[in-house]
Amino acid sequence: MSVEFDQIAFGPAYRKVADAIGERILTRALREGERLPAETELARQFGVHRSTVREALRELQSRGLLERRAGSKLMSVSRPPRAHIAAGISHALLLHDVTVRDVWQALTILEPPIARAAARARTAEDLAALEAATAAFGAGMADPKEAVRHTSAVFRCIAGATHNTVLGLAQEPLLQLLEPSLRVIIDRVQQARSRIGTAHAHLSEALRAGNEVQAMRWMERHIADFSRGYELAGIDMALRLSL
Amino acid sequence: MSVEFDQIAFGPAYRKVADAIGERILTRALREGERLPAETELARQFGVHRSTVREALRELQSRGLLERRAGSKLMSVSRPPRAHIAAGISHALLLHDVTVRDVWQALTILEPPIARAAARARTAEDLAALEAATAAFGAGMADPKEAVRHTSAVFRCIAGATHNTVLGLAQEPLLQLLEPSLRVIIDRVQQARSRIGTAHAHLSEALRAGNEVQAMRWMERHIADFSRGYELAGIDMALRLSL
DNA sequence: GATTCTATGATTGTCGGACAATCCGGCAAC
DNA sequence: GTTGCCGGATTGTCCGACAATCATAGAATC
Numbered sequence: 001m002s003v004e005f006d007q008i009a010f011g012p013a014y015r016k017v018a019d020a021i022g023e024r025i026l027t028r029a030l031r032e033g034e035r036l037p038a039e040t041e042l043a044r045q046f047g048v049h050r051s052t053v054r055e056a057l058r059e060l061q062s063r064g065l066l067e068r069r070a071g072s073k074l075m076s077v078s079r080p081p082r083a084h085i086a087a088g089i090s091h092a093l094l095l096h097d098v099t100v101r102d103v104w105q106a107l108t109i110l111e112p113p114i115a116r117a118a119a120r121a122r123t124a125e126d127l128a129a130l131e132a133a134t135a136a137f138g139a140g141m142a143d144p145k146e147a148v149r150h151t152s153a154v155f156r157c158i159a160g161a162t163h164n165t166v167l168g169l170a171q172e173p174l175l176q177l178l179e180p181s182l183r184v185i186i187d188r189v190q191q192a193r194s195r196i197g198t199a200h201a202h203l204s205e206a207l208r209a210g211n212e213v214q215a216m217r218w219m220e221r222h223i224a225d226f227s228r229g230y231e232l233a234g235i236d237m238a239l240r241l242s243l
Numbered sequence: 244m245s246v247e248f249d250q251i252a253f254g255p256a257y258r259k260v261a262d263a264i265g266e267r268i269l270t271r272a273l274r275e276g277e278r279l280p281a282e283t284e285l286a287r288q289f290g291v292h293r294s295t296v297r298e299a300l301r302e303l304q305s306r307g308l309l310e311r312r313a314g315s316k317l318m319s320v321s322r323p324p325r326a327h328i329a330a331g332i333s334h335a336l337l338l339h340d341v342t343v344r345d346v347w348q349a350l351t352i353l354e355p356p357i358a359r360a361a362a363r364a365r366t367a368e369d370l371a372a373l374e375a376a377t378a379a380f381g382a383g384m385a386d387p388k389e390a391v392r393h394t395s396a397v398f399r400c401i402a403g404a405t406h407n408t409v410l411g412l413a414q415e416p417l418l419q420l421l422e423p424s425l426r427v428i429i430d431r432v433q434q435a436r437s438r439i440g441t442a443h444a445h446l447s448e449a450l451r452a453g454n455e456v457q458a459m460r461w462m463e464r465h466i467a468d469f470s471r472g473y474e475l476a477g478i479d480m481a482l483r484l485s486l
Numbered sequence: 487g488a489t490t491c492t493a494t495g496a497t498t499g500t501c502g503g504a505c506a507a508t509c510c511g512g513c514a515a516c
Numbered sequence: 517g518t519t520g521c522c523g524g525a526t527t528g529t530c531c532g533a534c535a536a537t538c539a540t541a542g543a544a545t546c
Contacts, residue, residue, distance in 0.1 A: 095322035
């Protein structure tokens with residue numbers, strides 16, 4: 001007789017509590033927005049002390065599975081916000097000695113097809129959002145900080161127009177990582193602003209027309225321009241990114 | 244006189260402690276492998292209670308910034324392991340109602356250029372690893388579970404051959420998400436195994452020859468085949484992924 | 487009756503302390 | 517040199533406590 005044993009649940013109690021709650025969230029037994037019982041109540045249910053529960057909650061919180069909604073003490077279930085997990089990815093990449101070139105190469109690969117998909121799938125709302133973002137870039141060009149923010153925003157709009165969450169999420173950490181260096185470029189390279197503006201305009205137009213090839217081409221050019229920008233700004237692309 | 248005020252640090256103490264330690268890690272003031280002081284000592288240094296420190300540690304631990312190395316009680320600084328953050332991303336995508344098609348589309352975009360880059364940048368070791376992985380797939384074909392594992396492994400080898408951490412990390416969650424459904428395909432579709440094997444062989448060959456176009460073409464075909472596989476296995480690609 | 491104030495209770499954030507289990511390092515015994 | 521044992525350090529968990537915050541219900545006021 002061969003008996004199959006389940007893997008023994010190792011590890012400290014706070015981990016088991018976190019796993020138990022986390023599993024309920026991932027299987028949607030607990031739905032988004034639903035509020036968890038109070039800590040004391042959880043402690044009672046799990047048969048552990050409140051401190052133990054709290055450690056578990058901290059873990060789930062930092063995974064973005066729980067959040068505290070404004071004006072409520074009780075934790076509620078949440079889907080991890082994009083920016084939140086993107087930040088985690090960015091940090092991980094930083095520590096893995098990622099270079100500017102690595103990130104740029106990833107953009108090279110990712111963005112043109114995203115633009116193409118966006119040209120295919122964009123709705124009228126996507127278009128409006130994109131045009132608002134490009135307009136904001138034109139208006140806020142003076143302040144480098146704003147210019148960078150709006151450049152990222154345009155990327156986000158385009159990725160959003162694909163209606164594919166995976167693509168949006170894949171892009172996000174790259175933007176986060178590049179923003180600082182992008183700012184340096186915009187600061188140092190005079191023609192950067194106008195070239196970015198031109199690219200935005202053509203991308204916008206291509207998406208409006210639903211012209212996939214055009215969208216892809218302009219995005220390729222846009223990303224390639226970044227490489228020129230790094231050169232002109234005197235940034236070594238082999239340099240490790242840092243905070 | 245205009246005085247600039249720093250933003251007031253809001254939030255509970257455990258967050259501030261976590262931020263303080265996390266910042267040291269991200270700026271590399273604490274280097275990888277370095278061991279943190281004991282909890283009591285940290286509590287003394289920060290002037291808070293040990294429970295508070297522990298909550299902060301749980302958070303950093305779940306971000307992958309700290310880990311407990313085998314046989315050591317003290318926490319040590321770590322760079323978040325790829326699989327760890329990929330799991331976080333997978334969970335997030337799950338909760339964001341990602342469909343099989345979304346993930347597949349991302350693969351469609353990502354993998355062919357990865358294969359191309361790999362053909363360009365692969366070293367002899369990469370090649371050896373890849374060939375070992377394809378061989379393992381051939382050997383373990385019988386067990387569907389193993390077959391899936393090795394299929395992913397081949398993808399990982401190829402991404403590894405690009406020597407671009409960003410690409411490897413971008414790919415990882417996609418593999419994690421697709422593995423279950425891939426297994427269904429291999430289970431149900433007879434010719435799946437051999438077609439995957441063929442693709443592996445050609446990819447391997449292309450990488451050996453440094454033939455970028457060939458690598459890309461075969462990867463395109465490989466990924467496109469997945470779509471066929473879903474169809475043949477009767478899996479609706481518009482279906483939400485779930486655990 | 488509607489509104490404002492207040493008391494009350496629930497809940498979190500933080501603290502103090504405690505103790506068993508485990509692990510490290512050193513030291514003695516073999 | 518290896519083995520076994522002991523003391524100290526460290527974690528995991530518990531108990532209990534209390535201030536601050538917030539919601540709610542109920543009382544007081546207009």
